[in-house]
Amino acid sequence: MTLHALWPHTALMTVLAGAVLMAYVAFNGMLLVWLERKVSARFQRRLGPTEVGWAGLLQSAADVIKLLAKQLITPRHVDRPLYHVAPVLVFVPVLAGISLFPFDRHLQLHDFNIGLVLLFALAGLGFLGIFMAGWGSNNKYALLGAMRAVAQNIAYEIPLILATLPVVLLARTMSLREVVEAQQQLWFVVQQPVAFAIYFIAAVAETNRAPFDIPEAESELVAGFHTEYSGMRFAFFFLAEYTNMTIVCMIAATLFLGGYIGPSWLPVPGWVWFFGKVYLLLLVMMWLRWTFPRLRFDQLMSFAWGVLIPLAIVNLLLTAVAIKVWR
Amino acid sequence: MAEIWGEPAPRPLAGNGDDTYYLNMGPQHPSMHGVLRLLLHLRGEEILEAEPVIGYAHRAHEKMAENRNYLMFLPNSSRVDYLSGMIYNLAYCQAMERLLGIEVPERAEHIRVIVSELNRISSHLLWFGTFLLDLGGVTPFLYAFDDREEILTILERVTGSRLTYSYGRFGGVTQDVDALFVEQTLAFVARLRGRMPDYHALVSDNVIFRHRCEGVGLIDQATALRYGVTGPCLRACGVPYDLRRAEPYGIYSRFSFEIPTQPAGDIFARYLVRLAEMEQSCRIIEQAVAALPAGPIMPEKQKKRFKPEVGESYFAVESARGHFGIYIVSDGSELPLRLKLRTPSFANLSAVGAVLKGTMIADTVAILGSVDVVLPEVDR
Numbered sequence: 001m002t003l004h005a006l007w008p009h010t011a012l013m014t015v016l017a018g019a020v021l022m023a024y025v026a027f028n029g030m031l032l033v034w035l036e037r038k039v040s041a042r043f044q045r046r047l048g049p050t051e052v053g054w055a056g057l058l059q060s061a062a063d064v065i066k067l068l069a070k071q072l073i074t075p076r077h078v079d080r081p082l083y084h085v086a087p088v089l090v091f092v093p094v095l096a097g098i099s100l101f102p103f104d105r106h107l108q109l110h111d112f113n114i115g116l117v118l119l120f121a122l123a124g125l126g127f128l129g130i131f132m133a134g135w136g137s138n139n140k141y142a143l144l145g146a147m148r149a150v151a152q153n154i155a156y157e158i159p160l161i162l163a164t165l166p167v168v169l170l171a172r173t174m175s176l177r178e179v180v181e182a183q184q185q186l187w188f189v190v191q192q193p194v195a196f197a198i199y200f201i202a203a204v205a206e207t208n209r210a211p212f213d214i215p216e217a218e219s220e221l222v223a224g225f226h227t228e229y230s231g232m233r234f235a236f237f238f239l240a241e242y243t244n245m246t247i248v249c250m251i252a253a254t255l256f257l258g259g260y261i262g263p264s265w266l267p268v269p270g271w272v273w274f275f276g277k278v279y280l281l282l283l284v285m286m287w288l289r290w291t292f293p294r295l296r297f298d299q300l301m302s303f304a305w306g307v308l309i310p311l312a313i314v315n316l317l318l319t320a321v322a323i324k325v326w327r
Numbered sequence: 328m329a330e331i332w333g334e335p336a337p338r339p340l341a342g343n344g345d346d347t348y349y350l351n352m353g354p355q356h357p358s359m360h361g362v363l364r365l366l367l368h369l370r371g372e373e374i375l376e377a378e379p380v381i382g383y384a385h386r387a388h389e390k391m392a393e394n395r396n397y398l399m400f401l402p403n404s405s406r407v408d409y410l411s412g413m414i415y416n417l418a419y420c421q422a423m424e425r426l427l428g429i430e431v432p433e434r435a436e437h438i439r440v441i442v443s444e445l446n447r448i449s450s451h452l453l454w455f456g457t458f459l460l461d462l463g464g465v466t467p468f469l470y471a472f473d474d475r476e477e478i479l480t481i482l483e484r485v486t487g488s489r490l491t492y493s494y495g496r497f498g499g500v501t502q503d504v505d506a507l508f509v510e511q512t513l514a515f516v517a518r519l520r521g522r523m524p525d526y527h528a529l530v531s532d533n534v535i536f537r538h539r540c541e542g543v544g545l546i547d548q549a550t551a552l553r554y555g556v557t558g559p560c561l562r563a564c565g566v567p568y569d570l571r572r573a574e575p576y577g578i579y580s581r582f583s584f585e586i587p588t589q590p591a592g593d594i595f596a597r598y599l600v601r602l603a604e605m606e607q608s609c610r611i612i613e614q615a616v617a618a619l620p621a622g623p624i625m626p627e628k629q630k631k632r633f634k635p636e637v638g639e640s641y642f643a644v645e646s647a648r649g650h651f652g653i654y655i656v657s658d659g660s661e662l663p664l665r666l667k668l669r670t671p672s673f674a675n676l677s678a679v680g681a682v683l684k685g686t687m688i689a690d691t692v693a694i695l696g697s698v699d700v701v702l703p704e705v706d707r
Binding site: 291 | 350357461463465535692
């Protein structure tokens with residue numbers, strides 16, 4: 001049952017839920033930035049933020065105020081329409097994507113029967129914004145970063161989708177809620193460990209996170225595609241990146257880790273399970289970032305085309321054959 | 328490439344098939360190690376030509392030397408290369424001692440070896456951190472700085488400074504060391520040895536790191552010798568040339584240590600050589616501490632004014648980056664007639680320019696990081 005069915009004031013509820021989701025996205029971004037700073041600090045024998053609020057919890061809020069108060073500088077030689085639209089175009093699909101998930105059995109904005117397709121379509125849209133930012137900035141570093149981002153996106157979206165298809169075959173649906181319901185007995189990660197591994201690696205690359213943070217490699221391209229952005233415009237890219245991380249982890253939790261389903265004998269609400277799994281995966285992503293050096297661009301591409309994609313195809317075929325034989 | 332200096336690089340016209348472009352990497356860039364400017368001619372990410380442009384940190388040290396007396400140049404010496412300032416400072420003192428014919432007391436000689444090797448380790452640790460930062464690994468950087476901090480604390484207590492030491496004097500050193508210094512130094516050596524397995528586990532055995540380093544940035548022996556490459560970069564090409572062994576100065580001939588070499592000449596070889604050198608420096612420190620005699624740290628008769636005989640002297644030491652030489656010409660006055668510094672980074676950087684061709688932007692950063700150039704030392 002979705003919220004639409006529960007309430008008559010559908011339009012009003014959609015607006016309200018949208019506002020709640022926006023608030024969540026902003027809060028989640030701040031929380032993740034704080035978490036990243038704390039996690040990286042602990043990895044590096046430091047303390048991280050400690051001054052603002054308890055354990056530095058309000059540090060991100062202070063940063064947001066700083067970013068809001070900053071002057072928006074538009075460099076003289078940029079392609080203005082592209083330069084201005086890009087941060088918005090990066091951020092909007094992310095906001096739309098996060099509204100598709102079933103956070104709990106009855107906590108979902110709307111369950112589309114092609115939810116998974118919609119998610120990947122929205123994810124692909126975000127890269128358009130990144131390329132516009134890189135192209136419109138009229139800066140060689142930004143352009144290089146954008147070129148890398150597009151190539152990387154194309155290369156890694158294929159294994160990402162190929163790795164989710166076995167789950168679709170097993171669950172016989174593309175609706176996110178029904179995929180979760182299909183995991184009542186057994187999480188799909190048990191049946192599809194290879195697909196989960198491929199998905200997670202491709203997801204880290206898809207979100208431009210280290211060790212795949214090639215489009216914004218600071219030691220090579222200064223800041224990559226967002227070199228020329230500052231203030232809130234930069235914050236939009238930053239927020240989109242962190243929300244993207246959350247989305248790919250939410251997909252992983254939904255498709256492979258049983259979403260809101262936990263051991264039924266524990267009196268814990270479903271949304272706690274869901275967010276617990278999501279933030280655990282996010283911690284793993286941070287762990288990866290602060291452990292590994294960065295891959296080179298051609299190595300990254302050959303890893304996708306030479307290892308991940310063949311592996312994902314073989315895995316998909318084996319799954320299809322196995323289902324045909326045993327079901 | 329010189330033709331593009333006079334006028335701006337020609338803008339490719341649409342449709343003429345020229346898809347190459349020029350990129351000024353630096354002088355303000357996160358991984359240009361100060362103020363290096365690399366003029367890159369690129370096709371996509373591939374480097375067609377690369378030219379290092381230097382001079383942004385030129386401070387005229389050699390000219391300054393001609394305008395002040397010998398003792399007043401002491402603080403300059405450690406500012407030439409601020410990462411192994413102690414070695415440069417003591418090298419200048421040793422060069423002057425040869426020119427003036429001053430005998431250095433035994434205790435001072437031992438202290439010089441200990442602080443020099445500590446400084447070498449601190450320089451290599453900083454290189455380790457920044458090199459990994461260039462490759463995108465942030466965590467090893469902070470580990471290395473954590474260890475380096477210990478060295479700086481030890482040296483700060485004895486010398487009064489953390490980076491640009493003026494610890495040497497003509498004939499000895501300024502401050503004597505005490506039991507606590509010895510204790511701290513040995514504790515640090517033990518600590519570093521405990522950390523080495525961590526470094527190897529975190530970095531050397533990392534598959535991504537190996538892929539970025541092995542077979543990349545090859546400087547072959549012939550190229551290295553042609554450009555006058557010295558230090559770890561030369562030893563990574565299989566040439567066991569180390570001035571501490573080849574032309575022993577101070578009391579280095581008394582200690583037993585190995586000269587680590589690697590045959591490959593790639594980034595990974597340079598990495599391994601430096602890590603092995605830290606261990607050898609630890610060995611030298613241990614031997615020097617064990618043999619540390621009691622006694623004075625300066626000659627009994629100390630002069631206030633130094634007027635060397637008319638003549639010239641060339642004195643070279645093995646710095647953390649290679650062959651550092653000081654050439655002094657004296658006309659018998661209180662001021663040197665000419666003072667020339669031969670710095671290793673200049674030659675090493677020239678070789679980098681030769682090997683960048685055909686690599687990618689990411690490799691450029693890795694190769695430059697692996698060679699460990701200090702730009703103020705290149706420019707002087």
